[in-house]
Every structure is written in structure tokens, then in C-alpha cells.
Amino acid sequence: MTENSTGSGEPSRTLALLWGEPTEAPRRKGPARSVTVPQVVDAALLLADEQGLAAVTMRAVAEKVGVSAMSVYTYVPGKPELLDLMVDTCYFRMTRKPWGRLGWRKRLVAVADANRELLSGHPWLTEVAALSRPPLGPGVMAKYEHELAAFDDTGLSEVDIDAGLAYLLGFVQSHCRSAHDAARSTTDTAMSDAEWWGANQAVLARVFDAEAYPRAVRIGSAAGEAQGSAWAADHAWKFGLARTLDGLAALIGDDASA
Amino acid sequence: MTENSTGSGEPSRTLALLWGEPTEAPRRKGPARSVTVPQVVDAALLLADEQGLAAVTMRAVAEKVGVSAMSVYTYVPGKPELLDLMVDTCYFRMTRKPWGRLGWRKRLVAVADANRELLSGHPWLTEVAALSRPPLGPGVMAKYEHELAAFDDTGLSEVDIDAGLAYLLGFVQSHCRSAHDAARSTTDTAMSDAEWWGANQAVLARVFDAEAYPRAVRIGSAAGEAQGSAWAADHAWKFGLARTLDGLAALIGDDASA
DNA sequence: GCCGTACACCGTACAATGTACAACGTAAAT
């Protein structure tokens, strides 16, 4: 195990798990299973949401569902597959309202907002979810289908729709990852931005040639002061989303926006 | 240790390390140090570049520089700080040509290309480098200053320049992260895209309702076939970069591009 | 010249992780 990467292991076994094992012969030989796969996944999700991805250990999940550590392996082939299931489950539970008569721009804003909300509720997703080659479960498929539909009336080619959606989601994921670990660095060091700046200022003053970095000093402090750190994330969001939509508008041709 | 997060520990100590310890009294009491901090960092960089971030263990670094595992801690407070040093060193070594008379669009393309090249040469950077609150070392500062200068004649406000740069870099990082772990998933499973698809097709055919996901099937296979997987990354790059620049152009006002 | 002290270095040890392995028990199939 090298990393928290998703999507390793025997693929067909993983797929069967993701889709709920439809080949399940209802009667088996041995003793009855004491829990279910969704219970295991839910336990892992609870741990990740409440205490972060690092708290998702096989032993912790096992204890949460009330079995021994090794029993988890009878439900799930290993930790990477468990992560796949967690991701797909999160995707599956997103609410998906039909698009109705909204223009493409409002649709894409809705896609972005929904993904931002998802990643705010499950920050660990930014550390785990791969944009490319995700686990092909029902959640991923439903999400993909629904978000593709947001591009229905844009007139883009199929390849461009795929690329455009990936681009939009890439922005959201990148933003949320930054916002998330900015929030975490102020949280789990128990050190406010002001304190951190104060602690470093002494060293910086001794070592730092302000004349060598005029723009960095000017713009960095301007950006730093203007943004109360909590507000900063919101500003970056509005800025980035507007840029992203304008960039796509240049490709689509803005007929009926607003 | 929870994660490969950068930037923990006593901040002033880290800063002094980053800036090469200018308070260094040249003569000390005990025996001479057998190696130097840059040697330690270079060893770690070599490991990361050649065998991935997971190969950067304190023991491996120690062996590479020829000391015992615990001796590394006399050069570096801990692993997070070592990662900070690695990141800052990579940034510091980027080539920075003065911008001359290029228009803003070409400048931003150059910024994006340079960062893409950086992240291609050091893929582990996408797993470690935080866009927000990076280690304030000389490399980070020089890079920041140089890239801010690319916005010099755009007429943007200071806050917008900062946001615009972050937006551009966010795209590059997001793209390279996807490209990198797409490449890795075809590499380290020893399974080509074709094999992977073949292995999954049987299960998917049994479980998958093609009528439920018309767009996903159509667009997904269109995008999949059109892209020979190696070509896909390049296409996504060109697409995304064009969108990003168009998005910024909508803010800047395109006077003299090309 | 001598010695105390500060510091570099190192071996050992510990807690946490994913998971391989084998023993044990249970319930359906024969």
C-alpha cells in the first residue's frame, strides 16, 4: 500500500461490489453474515466525515460495525476497494433535479455548486477522488449522466462536452482542495493566521529582501489583508467560477445566458 | 503523522531552514556535521523523482546520504519540514527568463507551460504542494514574484492578479494531477486500457442498463475512443488552457493578444 | 594541557497501519 489511491485490485470483483452483487445466490453454506456491505461503507463514511480520512482504518471500521478487523475483508477485498465504495456512495446520494428550462450557464453553475457542496460535506473526497478513470459504479454513472445533460443545448461536440465537464469539475475540485487544507492548516495547528504571521515575521524580517520581491510583497499583503481568510475562499470561488464559465462561453457562443 | 501534508512544526525553525540558516554561527562545539542540509534534500528529491513519493522514507533518505536514520533529524526537524524543503527547492530551480515584450496571453501560456513541465518532472509535487499557504522559502517567493510579473500590463487590481494567478496555477495542478494518476493507473496495474476495459465489460454488460445512461454511453465511448490515452492528456491540456485564458481574457479585456 | 559541555551520531524501541495465515465454528448438502 503506497497511498490513498482509489481503484486497485481485481476489477470485476470491485465492479460486482459497486453494483450490489446481482449474482448473489441468496443462500450460502456457512454461518449468516453479521453485517452488510453498505453498513461497512457507512461506518467508513461516518469516520471520514467526522474525523478525516486518516481515521478510516480497517480496525476502526471493524469496531464501528462490531466485527473483528479481519472480518471486514470478507465484505471488501481491501482498503482501496472500500475507498471506491465510499466515493461511489457519496456520488450516488447527491440530489439530482431535472434540468428543466434553465440556460446552460445556470445549469453549469448548478453543477459547480452541487459539487462544491459535496466536497464541503466530505472534504476527504478531494484527497481520494480521481477525476480520471473513477470507479465505474452506479453513483459515478448517475452523476456523469446527469452532469452531461447540463450541456444538452450547448451545441458542443461529444468530445468537447466531455472535456468541458472535466474542466469544470477540475476547477471545483482544485478550489475545494485548497479551501479545505487552508481551513485545516488554521485548525489543527491551533494557530490563527495572525499568530502564524507574527511568529514568522521576526525571521522573515531578518532574512527577507523586500526589494527583491516588490510584487510579491505588495500583492501578497494586499490579497492577505483584503481577505479575512474565511472570506477568501468565497472570493476565490466567485472569481474562479466566473472565469470558468466565461472560458466555456467563449467556446459555446453566448446566445441566451442570464 | 496523518498525511503527506506540508507545513507543520515550529514555523520559525522551518523558515530558518528554508532560507539557509543565515544565523549560522560558523563554528560549533561538537564534531563536524558529516553531510549538509542540501545533500539531504537532494537525496530525498532523487528518491521522489525516481521512485515516487512513497519511496521517500526517513530511512531511505538516511541511507542515501550515508548516515543512520535518526541522524537525519539533526538536519531536519521531521518529515513535513523535509517535504517543505523539497518543494521550495524545486521551485527555486525553475528557470525564470525575464518577460520582455510579450503580451499577457503569451506570458500566461509560458507560466502554465513552465508549471506543467515542473509537475511532469516531479509528479509527486501534485500530491504534496499546497496552493494555499505554501512554505515561505526563497523558491516560493521567487516563483511567486516572477509569475506575478506576468500580469504586469493586464490592468488588473492587485487582488484580481493574485486570484488570477491562483486560478491559472490551480488549473495546471489539477490537470497534472489527473494526467499523472491516469498514467500511473495504467502503469502500475500492468494492465492496458484495452485489457482493463475487456476485464470489466463482462460484468458491466450484465449489470449495466445502457438505456438509463444514454449520454454517458455515447459521450463516454466517444471520448474514450477518440483519445489514445496518451493523446488524451494533451487534448485536455490544450482544451483547458484555452478555456482558462479565455476566461481571464473576459476579465482583462483583450486588447493585444496573439 | 586539561576538562566540562554542547552537540552529532546511532541503536533500540514503540505505536500504528494493512493484511497474510491458519485455526475454529457453523450450517447447508450429501
Added chain:
DNA sequence: ATTTACGTTGTACATTGTACGGTGTACGGC
């Protein structure tokens, strides 16, 4: 009643970051 397949579990191992204490070295003050 015996076989057989499978769920459950305890133990064990390799790997990680790093805390701790011991050992030796070289400089500063006498």
C-alpha cells in the same frame, strides 16, 4: 452423520515516523 464451504477471529509480520538514551568528539575556559 459426515462432508464441505464459508464467516469469524487472534496472531503475526513488515513498514512507517520518531522518542529516548547512550556514546564519542571537539571546542571554550581554566
